[in-house]
Amino acid sequence: xxxxxxxxxxxxxxxxxxxxxxxxxxxxxxxxxxxxxxxxxxxxxxxxxxxxxxxxxxxxxxxxxxxxxxxxxxxxxxxxxxxxxxxxxxxxxxxxxxxxxxxxxxxxxxxxxxxxxxxxxxxxxxxxxxxxxxxxxxxxxxxxxxxxxxxxxxxxxxxxxxxxxxxxxxxxxxxxxxxxxxxxxxxxxxxxxxxxxxxxxxxxxxxxxxxxxxxxxxxxxxxxxxxxxxxxxxxxxxxxxxxxxxxxxxxxxxxxxxxxxxxxxxxxxxxxxxxxxxxxxxxxxxxxxxxxxxxxxxxxxxxxxxxxxxxxxxxxxxxxxxxxxxxxxxxxxxxxxxxxxxxxxxxxxxxxxxxxxxxxxxxxxxxxxxxxxxxxxxxxxxxxxxxxxxxxxxxxxxxxx
Amino acid sequence: xxxxxxxxxxxxxxxxxxxxxxxxxxxxxxxxxxxxxxxxxxxxxxxxxxxxxxxxxxxxxxxxxxxxxxxxxxxxxxxxxxxxxxxxxxxxxxxxxxxxxxxxxxxxxxxxxxxxxxxxxxxxxxxxxxxxxxxxxxxxxxxxxxxxxxxxxxxxxxxxxxxxxxxxxxxxxxxxxxxxxxxxxxxxxxxxxxxxxxxxxxxxxxxxxxxxxxxxxxxxxxxxxxxxxxxxxxxxxxxxxxxxxxxxxxxxxxxxxxxxxxxxxxxxx
Numbered sequence: 179x180x181x182x183x184x185x186x187x188x189x190x191x192x193x194x195x196x197x198x199x200x201x202x203x204x205x206x207x208x209x210x211x212x213x214x215x216x217x218x219x220x221x222x223x224x225x226x227x228x229x230x231x232x233x234x235x236x237x238x239x240x241x242x243x244x245x246x247x248x249x250x251x252x253x254x255x256x257x258x259x260x261x262x263x264x265x266x267x268x269x270x271x272x273x274x275x276x277x278x279x280x281x282x283x284x285x286x287x288x289x290x291x292x293x294x295x296x297x298x299x300x301x302x303x304x305x306x307x308x309x310x311x312x313x314x315x316x317x318x319x320x321x322x323x324x325x326x327x328x329x330x331x332x333x334x335x336x337x338x339x340x341x342x343x344x345x346x347x348x349x350x351x352x353x354x355x356x357x358x359x360x361x362x363x364x365x366x367x368x369x370x371x372x373x374x375x376x377x378x379x380x381x382x383x384x385x386x387x388x389x390x391x392x393x394x395x396x397x398x399x400x401x402x403x404x405x406x407x408x409x410x411x412x413x414x415x416x417x418x419x420x421x422x423x424x425x426x427x428x429x430x431x432x433x434x435x436x437x438x439x440x441x442x443x444x445x446x447x448x449x450x451x452x453x454x455x456x457x458x459x460x461x462x463x464x465x466x467x468x469x470x471x472x473x474x475x476x477x478x479x480x481x482x483x484x485x486x487x488x489x490x491x492x493x494x495x496x497x498x499x500x501x502x503x504x505x506x507x508x509x510x511x512x513x514x515x516x517x518x519x520x521x522x523x524x525x526x527x528x529x530x531x532x533x534x535x536x537x538x539x540x541x542x543x544x545x546x547x548x549x550x551x552x553x554x555x556x557x558x559x560x561x562x563x564x565x566x567x568x569x570x571x572x573x574x575x576x577x578x579x
Numbered sequence: 580x581x582x583x584x585x586x587x588x589x590x591x592x593x594x595x596x597x598x599x600x601x602x603x604x605x606x607x608x609x610x611x612x613x614x615x616x617x618x619x620x621x622x623x624x625x626x627x628x629x630x631x632x633x634x635x636x637x638x639x640x641x642x643x644x645x646x647x648x649x650x651x652x653x654x655x656x657x658x659x660x661x662x663x664x665x666x667x668x669x670x671x672x673x674x675x676x677x678x679x680x681x682x683x684x685x686x687x688x689x690x691x692x693x694x695x696x697x698x699x700x701x702x703x704x705x706x707x708x709x710x711x712x713x714x715x716x717x718x719x720x721x722x723x724x725x726x727x728x729x730x731x732x733x734x735x736x737x738x739x740x741x742x743x744x745x746x747x748x749x750x751x752x753x754x755x756x757x758x759x760x761x762x763x764x765x766x767x768x769x770x771x772x773x774x775x776x777x778x779x780x781x782x783x784x785x786x787x788x789x790x791x792x793x794x795x796x797x798x799x800x801x802x803x804x805x806x807x808x809x810x811x812x813x814x815x816x817x818x819x820x821x822x823x824x825x826x827x828x829x830x831x832x833x834x835x836x837x838x839x840x841x842x843x844x845x846x847x848x
Contacts, residue, residue, distance in 0.1 A: 233755050261754040274752035278770045287766070288756035339756055 187211040188246025190343055190375040194238040194253070197227040202239065204400045209343075209375035216390030216407070217379045220418050223396040225379040229345050232377065233268050234261035245342060267341030271348040273332040275320035281331050282307065282316040288339030306334040310368075326357040333368065344369070344376045350385055362388055383422045387411065395419055413565045414487065424524075425487045426533050432484035432564060439486050439564055445530030447486055448506040449562040484564050490524060490536040492561035496554040497545055505556035513551045516542070527555060613831065620828050621821040628825035633802060634811060638829070641788055641808040644719065648726035649784035652734045655727075656783075657776065660738030661764070665747070675739075682732045689728055690796020697724060697797075721798035722805050726787035733786050734779040741775020742768065778841055785837040789830060 190209040197203050203224030209215045219225050230236040232243060234250065242252035249257045250264060275284050283290075285303035290296065307313050310330040320328060329349065336344060349365060350358045366389055369376050380386050386393055387407040395403040395410060395418075403415035414420040420427030430441040432449075440446050494500075500508060511529025518524075523542045525535040533555060537547075547553070594602070621628075628634065663675050681689055697704040697715045707713040715721045745768055753763035769776075791809040798805040800814070808830055815823035 235751055235755070261751075262757055262759060264755075265757070266755060268752070268755045270748065270752060272748065274746070274748045276749060276753075276767050278773075279766075287753070287758070290766075291753070291756055291758035291762050335756065 187373060188248070188342065190232065190377075191244045192228065192232065192241075194231065194241030194243055194251070196231040196236065196238050197224060198239075201227065202399055203227045203396065205396075207394050207401060207404070209377055210392075211374050212372075213391045214369045214372075214376040214378060214389060216386035216393045217377060217396060218381070218383060218386045218393055218410075218419070219396030220381060224399055225381070225396060226347060228396070229268070229347055229377065229379050232343065233266045233345060234259060234264045264343075265339065265341050266343045266345060267336030267339055269329070269332045269336050269344070269346040269349060271351055273320075273328045273352075275323075275328055275331055275335070277320055279319075280316065281312065281318050281320060281323070284320065284331060285335045285338050287335065292339070302338055303334075306338045307331075310334045324357070325353045326361050329353065329361060330364075333365075337372070342374045344372050344374065346376070346378045348380055348382075349378060349389075350382070351380075365389060383411075383419060412487075413485070413563065415485070420487060424534065425489060426493075426531075428486040428488075428531055430484055430486060432481055434481040437559070439484055439562075441486070441531050443531055445509060447488070447531070447557070447562045448559045449486070449564040450506070450559040482566070484566055487563045488533065488557055488561060490534040492557055493533055493535040494556045495525065495527075495535055495537060495541070495545060495547065496556065499554050500556055506559040507557045507562065508554060509556075510552065510554050513547060513549055513553060515549060516547070527553060529555065616824065616827055616831060620824050624821060625825050625828070628822045629829065631822075634822075634826065636803050637806050637808055637811040640719070640722075640803070640806065644722045644726055644807060645784050645788040645790075647723045648730055648787035648790075649734075649780055651723065651727045652731040652783045652787075653776070653780055656731045656734040656779075657738055657769075660735045661742055661768075663735070664739045664742035678735055679732045681729055682736075686729055686790065686792025686794075687796050690725060690793040693725055693728060693793060693797040697721075716797055717799045717801060717805060719798075719804050722794055722807060725793040725797040726790045729790050729793050730783040730787040734783040737775050737779030737782060738772060741772035741779070744775075745771045781837050781840055785834060788833060 189211050192205050192207050192209070195202055195204050201222065201224065205224075205228055207215075217225050217228060227236070231238055231251070237258055238251050238253050240253045242254070243250040244252075248259075249255070250259045251257065275281075276287065279287070282300055282303045285306050286296075286299035289299035289302055294302075304313065304316060307316050310333060312327060312330055312334070315323065315327060315331075320331065323331065329352075333346075346365075346369075350361060353361055362385065369378070369389065378386070378389050380389075390407060393403070393405060393407050393410045394401055395415060397416055397418055403410055403419070410419060411423055414423060414425065414427065417427055428439070428441045428443065428447070430439040430446070432439045436448070437450055438446050438448050494505070499510070509529055509531075511527040511532070513525055514528045515526035516523055517526075518539070519536075521539070522536045523539050525537060525542075525547065527533050527535055535555065541547075545553075629638075659678065663671065663678070684692075694701060694716060696702050697707070699705065699708050699714060699716070704715060707715070715724055749767050749771070750760075750763045753767050754760070758766070788807075789809055790807070791813065794805070794807060795810055795813075800806050800810055806814075808826060812823050812826045812830070815826060
């Protein structure tokens with residue numbers, strides 16, 4: 179039993195190039211046992227390639243994949259463990275339930291394949307179906323299930339083989355919006371129980387934030403960021419994540435002496451934020467005599483290329499130039515687009531810089547805002563988040579257990 | 580007005596005469612001979628013809644050989660169809676083309692080719708004869724070989740289509756659950772291809788039952804051993820045309836039964 183536990187606690191290490199040109203992925207990622215790691219990226223970023231490599235459905239181009247001390251795939255030595263022998267459970271995006279078998283036989287399939295007697299396999303399958311709340315559907319064919327039910331069967335089928343690694347490919351993508359919310363929280367609790375590494379591939383940041391303990395962001399065939407969901411949400415390493423999170427995201431050049439970022443797309447933003455800014459100011463520390471930094475600005479930030487995020491809800495809209503001096507950033511713009519988002523209205527304002535702004539529907543009506551209306555925008559310097567584009571490795575080392 | 584509610588696509592439209600006339604002639608051309616066979620059949624002497632011992636033997640031989648040929652085609656053709664459907668090896672397209680040659684080859688040519696391969700002096704036949712004392716031409720086994728040669732491509736084509744329509748992802752899913760390739764094939768792929776297997780087998784069986792040219796060339800005409808129904812029909816035409824019509828009716832009936840059995844597959848519009 180102890181040896182089984184030891185195996186189940188092994189970390190998964192991927193240090194490899196996967197896929198076929200031009201769609202290759204360079205990955206150097208550790209997936210710790212007992213953690214749910216989200217692999218987030220736009221379509222074509224290499225998410226499924228990574229998943230297929232781990233499952234053994236496609237060999238690595240170079241490098242290797244290891245689970246603890248076991249080598250799954252090593253291009254240099256030619257070692258390759260077949261998917262059949264890997265004990266990597268996969269929940270496919272389209273579930274891939276066997277259409278000509280009952281739900282029970284689907285879940286029992288892995289145990290039957292391992293040579294277990296049918297009555298035993300069926301008993302285990304029934305236990306799993308009970309666990310995922312589908313005991314009364316055991317006799318059905320997969321075609322008679324709803325998307326949410328099929329998803330649960332697919333998970334039960336993968337877990338019934340007692341896998342050492344569990345992979346989920348876009349687990350919620352095929353579900354309708356109503357089922358998605360319920361399944362998300364249900365999945366969250368079930369994934370937390372898995373002893374080995376769990377990898378959830380997704381292109382939906384919300385899904386990634388909710389389901390996972392850690393995020394690996396892929397883009398353009400490489401890992402662009404790794405970290406906790408909160409970290410990634412606060413300081414996204416690229417437009418893609420920032421846009422999907424609904425953040426204003428800019429690239430520019432930070433002048434550390436003034437705390438001003440000259441934005442690549444025109445305009446500038448003044449910041450006074452920084453990771454430890456608040457506490458440092460409160461404790462009376464300043465940045466040091468020769469650092470050339472604005473007091474309060476993160477001393478790690480020196481002049482140079484920088485990334486900037488600004489939450490749409492942190493931007494204020496005025497119909498005339500505000501004379502109140504408190505916000506450090508004030509600039510003119512013109513509304514190009516309005517969109518209702520739940521209880522809020524999101525404005526698309528063209529200017530230097532262009533920005534997304536969230537307002538209540540009441541404010542929009544009160545200010546008489548509409549497409550083409552000229553406005554003034556303002557944002558507090560403390561709301562302007564400035565950071566350097568950190569290489570992915572640095573973040574990973576900081577976050578490794 | 581009702582039709583309009585269902586959309587114009589569903590509204591039946593009259594066929595123009597330029598298409599309708601040749602279509603009618605074509606249909607008549609195909610159906611008239613069958614109609615002639617039925618109307619001109621000597622219905623009264625039919626039982627007498629069919630109860631003739633030689634015909635009974637021939638009928639039994641035909642059924643046995645066609646069934647054996649269909650069985651052989653399944654045993655060899657299903658794996659072949661699988662490989663054609665799944666392999667990405669170089670030259671697999673050429674193999675596919677060659678495998679379907681018997682479909683377009685005149686059966687007599689097939690018979691001659693079989694003689695050159697399995698005859699006593701044939702490529703493989705010589706070795707079979709010397710090593711095992713096995714002779715295929717002009718034997719009942721030879722009939723089965725000839726029928727299999729002609730019928731197997733039908734099964735291979737039907738099965739390849741069936742295998743291709745199965746999501747390869749299902750097999751992948753099976754292997755991630757620890758299934759060997761064989762286990763995945765027998766438990767997942769083959770059951771999914773079952774309708775294709777049934778259709779392909781029936782088609783191959785019907786083709787084997789009606790096989791004439793390759794059979795008479797390779798297996799000859801030896802009553803009780805190689806004289807199958809189509810050969811009996813041909814021989815009877817010279818001796819007793821009425822008997823030939825009776826025998827032909829039996830084969831026609833068989834063809835109709837096979838068509839009805841396959842109606843879910845080909846007779847649906």
